[in-house]
Structures are given as structure tokens and as C-alpha cells.
Amino acid sequence: MDFKGESAKNMVNKKASQRKGRGVKAWLARVFGRIPLIGWLMGSLGAVLIEYFLGDALSYYLGLPKIPVLFGSSIILKKPALIPGALAYLLLVYALPVSLIAKSMTRPANRLARLLASRPVSLATLIHLGLFYLILHLWAEISDYRLLVLKLTMIAVMLTLSINVINGYMGEFSCSHPGFMALGAYGASITTLLLCVDDKLMGPALLPAAAGPWLFPLALIVGGIVASLGALVIAIPSFRTRGDYLAIISLAFLFIVKSLIENLEFAGGPRGMSGQPDYAGLPTVFIVMVLCVWTINNFVRSTMGKALCAVRDNELAAEAMTVNTRKTKIVTFMFAAFWAGVAGGLFAHVLRYVNPGSFGVQRLAEILAMLYFGGLNSVTGSIVGAVSFNLLSEALRPLELYKWIIIPLLFILVMLYRPTGLIAFTEFKPRELMRPKE
Amino acid sequence: MDLFLQNIVNALQWGSFYALIALGYSMVYSILMLFNFAHGDIFMVGAYIGFGIATGLLALAAMAGLPVPGWLVLVLTIIISMFLTSFVGIFIERVGYRPLREAPRASAAITGLMIGIILETGNLALLGARRLSFPSLIDTVTFQIGSVYVTNKKIFIVAVSLSLMFGLHLFIQKTKWGMAMRAMSYDFQAVPLMGVSINKLAPLTFAIGSGLAAAAGILYGLAYPVLDPYMGILLGWKAFVAAILGGRGSILGAALAGFLLGFIEIFAAWIFPSTFRDLIAYSIILLILTFRPHGFFGQAHSTQLRL
Numbered sequence: 001m002d003f004k005g006e007s008a009k010n011m012v013n014k015k016a017s018q019r020k021g022r023g024v025k026a027w028l029a030r031v032f033g034r035i036p037l038i039g040w041l042m043g044s045l046g047a048v049l050i051e052y053f054l055g056d057a058l059s060y061y062l063g064l065p066k067i068p069v070l071f072g073s074s075i076i077l078k079k080p081a082l083i084p085g086a087l088a089y090l091l092l093v094y095a096l097p098v099s100l101i102a103k104s105m106t107r108p109a110n111r112l113a114r115l116l117a118s119r120p121v122s123l124a125t126l127i128h129l130g131l132f133y134l135i136l137h138l139w140a141e142i143s144d145y146r147l148l149v150l151k152l153t154m155i156a157v158m159l160t161l162s163i164n165v166i167n168g169y170m171g172e173f174s175c176s177h178p179g180f181m182a183l184g185a186y187g188a189s190i191t192t193l194l195l196c197v198d199d200k201l202m203g204p205a206l207l208p209a210a211a212g213p214w215l216f217p218l219a220l221i222v223g224g225i226v227a228s229l230g231a232l233v234i235a236i237p238s239f240r241t242r243g244d245y246l247a248i249i250s251l252a253f254l255f256i257v258k259s260l261i262e263n264l265e266f267a268g269g270p271r272g273m274s275g276q277p278d279y280a281g282l283p284t285v286f287i288v289m290v291l292c293v294w295t296i297n298n299f300v301r302s303t304m305g306k307a308l309c310a311v312r313d314n315e316l317a318a319e320a321m322t323v324n325t326r327k328t329k330i331v332t333f334m335f336a337a338f339w340a341g342v343a344g345g346l347f348a349h350v351l352r353y354v355n356p357g358s359f360g361v362q363r364l365a366e367i368l369a370m371l372y373f374g375g376l377n378s379v380t381g382s383i384v385g386a387v388s389f390n391l392l393s394e395a396l397r398p399l400e401l402y403k404w405i406i407i408p409l410l411f412i413l414v415m416l417y418r419p420t421g422l423i424a425f426t427e428f429k430p431r432e433l434m435r436p437k438e
Numbered sequence: 439m440d441l442f443l444q445n446i447v448n449a450l451q452w453g454s455f456y457a458l459i460a461l462g463y464s465m466v467y468s469i470l471m472l473f474n475f476a477h478g479d480i481f482m483v484g485a486y487i488g489f490g491i492a493t494g495l496l497a498l499a500a501m502a503g504l505p506v507p508g509w510l511v512l513v514l515t516i517i518i519s520m521f522l523t524s525f526v527g528i529f530i531e532r533v534g535y536r537p538l539r540e541a542p543r544a545s546a547a548i549t550g551l552m553i554g555i556i557l558e559t560g561n562l563a564l565l566g567a568r569r570l571s572f573p574s575l576i577d578t579v580t581f582q583i584g585s586v587y588v589t590n591k592k593i594f595i596v597a598v599s600l601s602l603m604f605g606l607h608l609f610i611q612k613t614k615w616g617m618a619m620r621a622m623s624y625d626f627q628a629v630p631l632m633g634v635s636i637n638k639l640a641p642l643t644f645a646i647g648s649g650l651a652a653a654a655g656i657l658y659g660l661a662y663p664v665l666d667p668y669m670g671i672l673l674g675w676k677a678f679v680a681a682i683l684g685g686r687g688s689i690l691g692a693a694l695a696g697f698l699l700g701f702i703e704i705f706a707a708w709i710f711p712s713t714f715r716d717l718i719a720y721s722i723i724l725l726i727l728t729f730r731p732h733g734f735f736g737q738a739h740s741t742q743l744r745l
Contacts, residue, residue, distance in 0.1 A: 404555055
């Protein structure tokens, strides 16, 4: 049955691709429309391999001082004389190899995708993720800056996804996310500083150093649990009120958490804590992010997720239809706060420094912007929003101050022309994403 | 006891900033059912416009060689800056909020946040990162009443903000436009059908709110004469708390809650170590909202929201 459905879809696809279209879009669809995801991954792998082995030589011959770190954005914005070289580099290293390899691999890639489609979906997902990780890893090998940007972007993805559960699927306007993040960051930092390293604040390590990296997931979980306990402060008032009143309850929570941490002398007070061990490598952050996407995607598609949407659309009706609204709200708040706390723990260990100042209303504005830019009620939207916001703000960094005029303007334009955000109300279906296109 | 009275005076001054800003949030909410998150930054812009007008007037007076008294400059500054800042509000309404009137409320919130960032950064780009100090227009005179010290600036600040609030009250209760606003906050669906143009009412509301924010900005500059582009963020968010605490869309509630917030903050800092101010103050607010979830003057609303 399933197989039949697939083949029918393929027929439609083929017809669509054979139809004579006009314009760039139709041309692109004709040329690249039949490449499955795994084909693109192979192409990207080729590109990063080329960069990894030939990048230095290429950039030397193109007259660039070093490999363009973030797709040449800083070169294009700063040194106009080098623009042709940077563009040629982008073309030779990214655009041409990706498209050529992906195009030439269409047939084998589709065969592979068909093979994987007939196996359990977990296997296919693992293979795709493994390839994806390999690409990211090779890409980040070039410079530490790329590594940091990647890690922070992944943390932003986790934050945006977890706030989407509250603000999107539950339909509240929660402003407390930096607070959850702070709780998680401090919870995880205190755990690792107490157990795994010698430092001024927490004294000597209680456990041998070798145990440290293995305990790191535990520290993250501790951070997440602290955050989800904090979420109870908001979840319980949310039984009686919602909307704007809940918004300021959560805002008050944010101020309270920040002030509380500033007054915790054993955690460094307003100066913050530093010296977190370097446990949050790229693989760790990647695995935690994948786990986060996976659990949140399953959560919002579960019965609980449907109950959540019911509570959002009409709480009274949901209650009448036997949805336990209190349980739904508590579980959702704690679940979202847990992941925000885990993200906070990772954040603390990536930067290896936390202070209360980084969890203020400015962080809140950033998280809300990523969420609404990407779109509510959509896992894909959150990922797109977080990644585009982070890459954009890194790419425009050479503009310094003007960056914070251009990015808001862009966001306002998106809001004016797509008030619901880029991708809203769509389901994230890995199986659809990985399906063969031929 | 003396310290108590002294703190009441301080709280009145501190609360009048919150009250003036919260009024702007509340008025916009009562008309458009959304919060203007750029309002804190309008307060900042108002303070900067006030700074420009005040220095300009002082320079003009010096050039003409006229001995203009400081209080006249101050009053002129307040009036002119309120007028000019109201156009900032109208502009923001036109470009940021009018196109989004039918959109989900959250998109308007994001637009507001982003306009706020643009205002901050634009200011930073125009004037540089140095902090400006607001000219001291009137000399500080300290009166002693009993054992409480009151400066003339504090009296001026509280008096001006109270009279502005009273003026707003008169406007809303006595004029035709005020009646339209009250009607609109009562029923935003039926009233436009009765010939009230929302496209006129909304800019008017933004203008009045921004004018009040500008007054708050100048008074703030008078009390704490250091201006920086990010001064509006925290004050704005806290005034937002006051606006909802008073009950959304309730003008009287917003003013009272503004003063209440000022009192809570000042007294929390007095009774407990001052670093605990936010912790205590917002815990109290959390408790208030847990037991009175719709603020002081707000009506319990149905669960159906325009989200």
C-alpha cells in the first residue's frame, strides 16, 4: 500500500519535472528537483572535503589572506577589493562542488534513499545525521570561530524549539526563557565545578578527573531539572490566568531569577562563574541538540501535543473534551523548561563562563525574535529561525553597529509580508525529508 | 519614621516615571489590544529629544544674550519635546502597527521589539557611545519639612506627572475623542461601525502615549542626569509590568500600579539589602498576580484571546 503511494507520488513528480516550465525557479526545479536529501549531503561532504584539503591553496591563489570563515561575509563587507576572489572561492568550493556532486549522484543517491526507505526509519535517520555531523565537523575544523558559531547556533535551536512548545503549541506568551536558561546554566555549572574541577568558588574536585566527561550529561540533566522545578512557579499561576497576565508573571520570574543569582555569593554573585571544564565539544552539543529536536518533535505530535493545541485554541472546550488542562500545562512548562535548562548548561560550558547579565531582557528579545521569525507551531520553523538569525548576525558582524539596524529592519519586513513567520504550522517529518525523489 | 517618610517621597518620584510610561502601554492596549513594546525606547528618544531642545534653547538664549530663567526653559523643553516625540509615536504606529492590525498579536510584538532595537542602535550610531549628561536647568533647592528633605526637583517631577495624569483623565472623560477611546476599549468590534475611525484614533493614542513617555524621559533626565541609549529597556519592561498589574487597558489602574511598583521597589531596597530589590519586588508582584490574576482594575476575560 505504502509502496503504491510512493510510486504514484513519484509519477507525479516525474510529470512535474518533465513539464516545460519557465523562469529560474522552474529551471532549478527541473535540474535539481530529483535529488534526495542524501544526495545533497554527499555534495556538501564533497565541498567541505575540498575545503579541508585544498582550501588553503585555493585561497592563496585567489589572493585571499586565509580561508573565508563564514562564507566570505566579512571579506565582502570589509575589503571590497577582495570580493571577486571571495566570490570565486565560494563558487569553486561550495556552489560548484555541491551542485555538481549532488547532480551527478542523483541516480545512486535515489537508489540509496529507496533502500533506506525500506529499512526502519531510525537507521536512515542515523545515517543522515552521521553524514550531517561529518560535514559540520569538517567544516568546523577550519577555524575555532566556526566551531563556536556552530555550537551557539545549535544551542539557539534548542532554545527556540523549547520556547515554541510554550508560546506556539500552548499559545501562551512566556517571557521566562532566559530565566530557565540561567537556572540550567547555573545548575549545570555548579555540578561540574563541584564534582569535576578544582576552582576557587567550589573548592577541590570531589571526583577523579577522568570521570568528568562521563558525568557531563548528568550535569546537564541536573541543570534541566533545576529549570523545570523553576517552571512550576509559572505553571501553577497559569491554571487561573493566561495571555498578558501570564506574560508578566513570567517576566517577573525572569527578574526574580536574575536577581536571585546576583545575590548568590557562593555562585559568584554578579561577577558570574568561570572555569567550567571544556566538556561541551561539537559532538556533545550535536547529540544533545538532536535529542532535543527528536523529543520535542515527538512531544508535539503525541496525544499530549494534540491536547496542548486544544488548550491553545479553546481551553474550556478542551476541558469539556476530557483534556486534563492542569496536567497538560504543568507537563508542558516543565518539559520546555527542561530543554531550556539543558541549553543553558551547554551555553555555560561552551563559553566556559556565565554571569547573570547574559540572561536579561535582551536575551529574551533575541529568543522571541528567533521564534517569531521562524514561525510558531513548527519545528522546522524554529530550526530555520534560529539558524538564520545566528548566521545572519554573525555574517553581518563586520558592520558592527549597523548590524542592529539591518537585522531588525529585515525582521520587520518579514513580519509585514509574512505575519506568521517564515514557516508556521507545519509538521516536521523526517521520513518525508529523506524520501527518494525518483 | 523619618526614613519612612523620606522613602515615601522617593517612591513618589520613582513611581511617577513608571506611571507615566505605563499609561502609554495601557492606552495603546485599550485601543488596539496589543502592547507597544517599543514604548520603553520612545521614553529614551523623548529624553534625548528633551536633551536636544534644552541645550538648543540654552544656546539660543546665550546667543541672544537674554537672561531666560531655567524653569521657563524646562517647561518649554517639556512641551516641545512632548509635541515632537508624539510624532515618533505616530510614525511607529504607521509603519509598524497599522499594517499588522489583522495579523497575530505576536507579530506586532516582534515588530515593536525590533523598532525598539532600531531606535536604540540608531541613537548609538547618531550620537556615539558616550553618555550625555542632561543639563541641570533648575538649581536644586532642598526644603526641610519636619525631618524629611525634599528637593524642588522632586516636587516638580511629582507635580508635573500628577498634572499630566489629571489632564489625561480630563481628556478621556470630557472630550469627544476621549469618549471614542473609552468606547473603543469597551468594544473594539462594534465601535468602528459607529463611525469612529480607528485610523485616526490609533495614531492619536500613540501620540498621547509617546508624549507622556517623553515627559517621563525629561523628568527622569532631571532626576538622574545621565542619558544612555539603553536606558529605556529595563524601565520600559518594568512599566509594562505596571500596566498589566493595573488591569489591562485601565488608565487609572496603570497610573496607580505605576506608583505601587515604585513604592514596592523603593521599600524593598530600604528594608532589605538593596541588591535584593528586584527579587523582593517581583516576588510580591508574582504573589499579587497569583491571587488577583487580572490585576487591580481589569475584568476577568474569557479564555478566548486574539493570539
